[in-house]
Amino acid sequence: xxxxxxxxxxxxxxxxxxxxxxxxxxxxxxxxxxxxxxxxxxxxxxxxxxxxxxxxxxxxxxxxxxxxxxxxxxxxxxxxxxxxxxxxxxxxxxxxxxxxxxxxxxxxxxxxxxxxxxxxxxxxxxxxxxxxxxxxxxxxxxxxxxxxxxxxxxxxxxxxxxxxxxxxxxxxxxxxxxxxxxxxxxxxxxxxxxxxxxxxxxxxxxxxxxxxxxxxxxxxxxx
Amino acid sequence: xxxxxxxxxxxxxxxxxxxxxxxxxxxxxxxxxxxxxxxxxxxxxxxxxxxxxxxxxxxxxxxxxxxxxxxxxxxxxxxxxxxxxxxxxxxxxxxxxxxxxxxxxxxxxxxxxxxxxxxxxxxxxxxxxxxxxxxxxxxxxxxxxxxxxxxxxxxxxxxxxxxxxxxxxxxxxxxxxxxxxxxxxxxxxxxxxxxxxxxxxxxxxxxxxxxxxxxxxxxxxxx
Numbered sequence: 001x002x003x004x005x006x007x008x009x010x011x012x013x014x015x016x017x018x019x020x021x022x023x024x025x026x027x028x029x030x031x032x033x034x035x036x037x038x039x040x041x042x043x044x045x046x047x048x049x050x051x052x053x054x055x056x057x058x059x060x061x062x063x064x065x066x067x068x069x070x071x072x073x074x075x076x077x078x079x080x081x082x083x084x085x086x087x088x089x090x091x092x093x094x095x096x097x098x099x100x101x102x103x104x105x106x107x108x109x110x111x112x113x114x115x116x117x118x119x120x121x122x123x124x125x126x127x128x129x130x131x132x133x134x135x136x137x138x139x140x141x142x143x144x145x146x147x148x149x150x151x152x153x154x155x156x157x158x159x160x161x162x163x164x165x166x167x168x169x170x171x172x173x174x175x176x177x178x179x180x181x182x183x184x185x186x187x188x189x190x191x192x193x194x195x196x197x198x199x200x201x202x203x204x205x206x207x208x209x210x211x212x213x214x215x216x217x218x219x220x221x222x223x
Numbered sequence: 224x225x226x227x228x229x230x231x232x233x234x235x236x237x238x239x240x241x242x243x244x245x246x247x248x249x250x251x252x253x254x255x256x257x258x259x260x261x262x263x264x265x266x267x268x269x270x271x272x273x274x275x276x277x278x279x280x281x282x283x284x285x286x287x288x289x290x291x292x293x294x295x296x297x298x299x300x301x302x303x304x305x306x307x308x309x310x311x312x313x314x315x316x317x318x319x320x321x322x323x324x325x326x327x328x329x330x331x332x333x334x335x336x337x338x339x340x341x342x343x344x345x346x347x348x349x350x351x352x353x354x355x356x357x358x359x360x361x362x363x364x365x366x367x368x369x370x371x372x373x374x375x376x377x378x379x380x381x382x383x384x385x386x387x388x389x390x391x392x393x394x395x396x397x398x399x400x401x402x403x404x405x406x407x408x409x410x411x412x413x414x415x416x417x418x419x420x421x422x423x424x425x426x427x428x429x430x431x432x433x434x435x436x437x438x439x440x441x442x443x444x445x446x
Binding site: 016020021041042044045046047048050051052053054055056057059072074075076086087088089090092094097099100101102103104106108110112114116131135138139142143145146147148149150153157175176178182183184185186187188189190191192193194195196197198199200201202203204205206207208210211212213214217220 | 239243244264265267268269270271274275276277278279280282295297298299309310311312313315317320322323324325326327329331333335337339354358361362365366368369370371372373376380398399401405406407408409410411412413414415416417418419420421422423424425426427428429430431433434435436437440443
């Protein structure tokens with residue numbers, strides 16, 4: 001019933017990214033990892049400052065085997081991370097609630113990716129390309145329309161690169177897995193699928209009436 | 224235009240949870256924090272093991288000023304955290320994409336909460352109540368229907384409690400904030416709202432045909 005991803009040990013796997021429990025839910029092949037990263041809209045980055053871990057939501061983008069995140073040069077997270085400290089970048093897609101007959105077997109269907117590594121600051125051409133990658137990740141087609149960053153805007157922005165060198169995916173799909181003896185209980189069991197969907201676009205109050213809604217906003221969907 | 228939450232310094236604020244940038248987006252009042260925690264379905268927990276931060280998605284529940292997370296007693300995350308190490312629990316609700324005229328002012332509308340602290344293992348009555356809290360958080364009404372945990376299931380589960388003592392909320396809402404000189408550019412600007420919505424429930428393949436779909440699944444919505 002459970003449609004777990006298979007393991008493909010392709011170099012992204014280390015003892016730190018190997019699932020110690022339910023290894024059948026783990027995947028280390030780049031295709032699975034890339035697909036989840038591309039569908040996600042925001043990530044959570046984890047870093048340590050003064051022995052305290054922080055988990056902060058932020059935008060990101062993927063260019064091949066490199067992830068980019070950006071933020072104000074003044075941000076605490078970006079300043080901590082640009083010093084070359086270990087980080088974790090996690091993307092989670094929530095696909096549904098799994099309601100089993102027993103409390104114990106309740107679960108969620110989800111797909112998540114965890115990438116470990118040291119971030120490095122991106123500069124020059126790479127920095128501009130990274131901002132394009134992050135903008136296109138948010139809304140494919142947007143980069144060509146929007147006003148490009150000015151020199152002082154680039155200066156006020158820090159971009160970090162994180163190579164996808166050590167990573168894992170975890171996938172839980174399918175229905176509940178109840179114990180055999182619970183199957184005849186008169187308790188509803190199944191999955192309530194969840195989806196992140198766009199609603200009607202809200203134009204800016206000061207938008208010129210003659211500016212049309214772009215197709216990539218009207219027909220917005222994740223890859 | 225931006226409907227930022229106001230700051231209410233009520234004791235949950237420390238230098239570690241005070242926003243160093245855009246403090247107008249920060250909130251430390253318990254009501255704002257509780258509302259975001261209650262609407263979220265999954266959280267990301269951050270912890271450090273061998274100098275490496277990890278960020279892992281998991282279910283949670285709130286009982287007053289205490290958060291609970293649970294997992295297999297064998298899980299790496301739960302074992303690391305039950306040793307009494309600093310953790311961070313973050314919940315993020317993604318509300319929309321903010322498309323500004325300039326690349327620089329692109330953003331997302333979101334509401335997030337970050338809770339810092341040391342987790343402690345919950346035992347006995349508290350442990351059972353915590354599992355009720357987590358189950359009810361997932362699907363309110365579910366605890367009364369599902370088969371309660373058996374003794375060996377309780378034993379195989381670790382529950383951690385994290386008091387909401389040091390926490391902050393961050394809220395970004397409203398339209399893009401473009402520079403005045405960009406307002407006349409012929410570029411569409413506005414917000415694409417996003418919502419996490421339930422789809423049609425999928426009954427378990429082995430569900431007895433006589434078992435009705437509960438109202439809390441049919442009419443599922445977050446508080």
